Amino acid sequence: MASEDGKMSKWSAVNGGCPEEPPPAAVISLWEEVAELLVDGSEKSHIQWHNIVEALEHAAKYLPTSPEARRFVKNHVGRILDEVLEIGWVGKKMRKGTVEVILRLALEMANKGLVAKDTDGGADHLPLRILAIVFDKGKHIYRDPDEGAFSDGGGQPEVRIDQIQAFHRMDGIHHLATYLSSRPAVDQYFSTLHSLLRAVFDAVFLTDDNEADAAHEISKSIMGHLLILDDEHLRKLPTSQMQQACLDLRLINKRSRLVFSDRQTLTDFHEFWRGLVLKLLRSESIEHRFLGLKEIGAMIDASHLPKAFVVSGAGCPFVNGRYELAPSLINGGCIAGDAIVSYERVDSAVKGKRLKLHPCVMEEEIFSSYSSTWWYLSEAGGSGTDYYFHKSKPHEHDRPPASGWDSTGDGDDPAPTLKDGEELIPIVEEKNTLEQQLATWMMKHNVFDIALGMHSVVMDVPTAMVGFLSRMSNANNSRGAVDRSALNQVLGQRMQLLESILPAMAEGASNMPQQSSPLLSQASLVSPSLSSMATSSSSDFFTAVAAAKQRLATAERWKQSMERALNEYLAASKEVQDARSYLTELERSREVINVDEEDSCDGSEEEVAGRSKRQRRLYKSP
DSSP states (O other): OOHHHHHHHHHHHTTTOOOOOOOOOHHHHHHHHHHHHHHGGOOOOOOOHHHHHHHHHHHHHHHHTTHHHHHHHIIIIIHHHHHHHHOOSSSSOOOOHHHHHHHHHHHHHHHHHHHHTTOGGGOOOHHHHHHHHHHHSSSSHHHHSSSSOBTTTTOOOHHHHHHHHHHHHTTTTHHHHHHHHHHOGGGSSSSHHHHHHHHHHHHHHTTTOOOOTHHHHHHHHHHHHHHHHOHHHTSSOOOHHHHHHHHHHHHHHHHHHHHTTSSSSHHHHHHHHHHHHHHHTTTTTTHHHHHHHHHHHHHHHTTTTESEEEEOOOGGGGGGGEEEOOOGGEEEEEETOOOOOOOOEGGGGGGGGEEEEEEEEOOOOSSSTOOOOOEEEEEEETTTOEEEEEOOOOSSSSOOOOOOOEESSSSOSSSOOOEESSSSSEEETTEEHHHHHHHHHHHHTTTTHHHHTSSSTTHHHHHHHHHHHHHHHTOOTTTTTHHHHHHHHHHHHHHHHHHHHHHHHHHHSOOOOHHHHHHHHHHHHOOHHHHHHSSSSSSHHHHHHHHHHHHHHHHHHHHHHHHHHHHHHHHHHHHHHHHHHHHHHHHHHHHOOOOOOOOOOOOOOOOOOOOOGGEEEEOOOO
């Protein structure tokens, strides 16, 4: 009874400190009837939607004082929301107004739980689960405005936006920030994060950055909580959700950097990102170690931008050509991490027509792409005509995708493809570049050695790291250069090892070069001499034996992974040679063969051809 009194005391603060009378018997009976319907399904269909709404209204009212109300909310509100948003309830469509009332009641209950710092659900984190369902962009009624999910018609993506605005008016984003700051066990509610973080990001745009401070605090809390997880808890988190969380946090921190010029939001994020990747690389889970390797590649890509893109294949010939990074963005050979990237070109053949390749943030609420970044090929100045666009995915917000472009209606088919230039511009944060920060981190923590010692993908990320570190050691920019002697001291012969193997693989050699063997020996750990072990204690001896066995097992796994990679590469090289020889023979026989070398484009969903300027806006600093 004491614990129940404690819960009452905690919840009474939400109710203004004035506990109400317990709910009438008729209300409790209604909750029980609705609960029975949820369990038994359509057999009890005499319960109407107005009964569901009434049950939720009573639950919201009595939530601070009634254990029965909290039990109903904990056990059944999630199911009700899923049925509403997925149109699963007896297969019947609902009126839009009814859906909005149910969602608003759910937000009210979740917000009360946040304020009370509700822990009645234990590790369930009920307020977060409710919010994650309400804000989930993937729910059926939020997806397609033309499908007609409601019985009275109308679009549905804006319903989600309305709920975010309603939550903002409840001061819910700030309550969420306070709640998460005191919840370090992030693994208990990790599955809710993508939906929550995406809603927080959208709230920043919807409120003209008024929620940016709360969003920044939420991001800081989650990043801190993730970094203190031990491996036992970390490896329980799905790798796909971890990858998505990194992307969501990066988007929030980039926006925060635009709002708070005095805060190192992007620097803090990249420090977190490197810290998390290091934990992943050291995990006992192979899947999580592979995610760590994949994220290294993402960090390398995020540390610089192509200086130019070449557009080709567009039905409008004047759109084709080389687009250079806007000169105003480059300072001292670098570009700021919070810069709004755009590329420009002048078509001298059409009276100096200026064109630009640039990102836009979608603003129109009726589209499910609200606050998403799309890329456009447009005329700069003048009419500002948009010729081609790309409905980009979240991970493509930094740079334009190569394929998958569409015409806006003003651009002639076919749509173009893009190819980035070889020259890269480093991104600078605070006093040095992200490239320098990343290279220093790799050397300090022997990340290259960890990558080489892992199973599989031996010729993927490690070779990318070789190219990255080699380029860094030769960098001319003072803010991005890494001392070659320091680089070689940390990497030892590892880089030479890969460089000695790759040429032989490219030539289709059947055996690895003999010079690789001494390099492998040099790359191994130094063992204590037998003479020194002879004078050691027996415990030291057995410890050394165990360590030697572990070293041997690790070396054998390393050898096997390299042999697999070598065999696969040689097989692919042989197939290339066979295909080339066959093509040559056919060409000699004067047969005409048309080889389409253009990349295949993944078609995006059909969109309205023209996007008016009122439906979107350029990124801009406040």
